[in-house]
Amino acid sequence: GIQVEQSPPDLILQEGANSTLRCNFSDSVNNLQWFHQNPWGQLINLFYIPSGTKQNGRLSATTVATERYSLLYISSSQTTDSGVYFCAVIFQKLVFGTGTRLLVSP
Amino acid sequence: DTGVSQDPRHKITKRGQNVTFRCDPISEHNRLYWYRQTLGQGPEFLTYFQNEAQLEKSRLLSDRFSAERPKGSFSTLEIQRTEQGDSAMYLCASPGATGGNEQFFGPGTRLTVL
Numbered sequence: 001g002i003q004v005e006q007s008p009p010d011l012i013l014q015e016g017a018n019s020t021l022r023c024n025f026s027d028s029v030n031n032l033q034w035f036h037q038n039p040w041g042q043l044i045n046l047f048y049i050p051s052g053t054k055q056n057g058r059l060s061a062t063t064v065a066t067e068r069y070s071l072l073y074i075s076s077s078q079t080t081d082s083g084v085y086f087c088a089v090i091f092q093k094l095v096f097g098t099g100t101r102l103l104v105s106p
Numbered sequence: 107d108t109g110v111s112q113d114p115r116h117k118i119t120k121r122g123q124n125v126t127f128r129c130d131p132i133s134e135h136n137r138l139y140w141y142r143q144t145l146g147q148g149p150e151f152l153t154y155f156q157n158e159a160q161l162e163k164s165r166l167l168s169d170r171f172s173a174e175r176p177k178g179s180f181s182t183l184e185i186q187r188t189e190q191g192d193s194a195m196y197l198c199a200s201p202g203a204t205g206g207n208e209q210f211f212g213p214g215t216r217l218t219v220l
Binding site for chain 1 (some may be wrong): 108110112139141143148149150151154195197199206207208209210211213214216
């Protein structure tokens with residue numbers, strides 16, 4: 001089956017810093033989502049981004065489907081950005097990546 | 107609030123007991139998905155329904171697990187003879203208000219088997 005790898009696995013930032021999270025997938029996909037999982041376990045939808053670039057406030061995402069990767073950019077990070085970020089490719093069901101655990105310190 | 111609700115939010119049980127979880131998806135959508143997430147891992151697909159029909163089941167869904175969606179609205183997931191390895195977060199998802207492929211998750215049911 002399709003493999004979805006995320007990097008880095010762990011990231012520690014100072015508040016205000018910028019970061020880029022990467023999602024690589026092993027096969028062609030038509031649809032991809034990014035999620036933020038908060039400390040209570042709730043998966044929060046960030047982007048539904050099959051291709052191209054989208055922006056929402058301090059967050060933006062780019063998917064290059066032909067090269068089998070997606071990037072999530074976080075600018076001017078805040079402590080509330082801490083948590084685990086997952087990408088997931090959609091084959092009817094979602095196939096999740098390995099996750100990036102982000103800690104933003106004050 | 108995604109509009110997907112799950113009950114209970116937490117369940118602690120003893121090994122060997124049966125447990126049942128409920129999911130109420132965003133209304134008017136015919137697809138409903140169950141996932142399981144163990145500590146430190148990403149969610150993994152268990153099964154999905156289109157209306158009442160269970161269309162796909164993962165190999166993770168052993169014969170102790172059964173899922174139903176009797177009227178094509180809410181769904182239940184039952185685990186019989188629970189084992190400590192069943193301890194996990196059980197997540198339910200459905201498409202959003204406009205349909206399509208994007209999935210929205212409920213808050214999950216955290217199961218602890220002692």
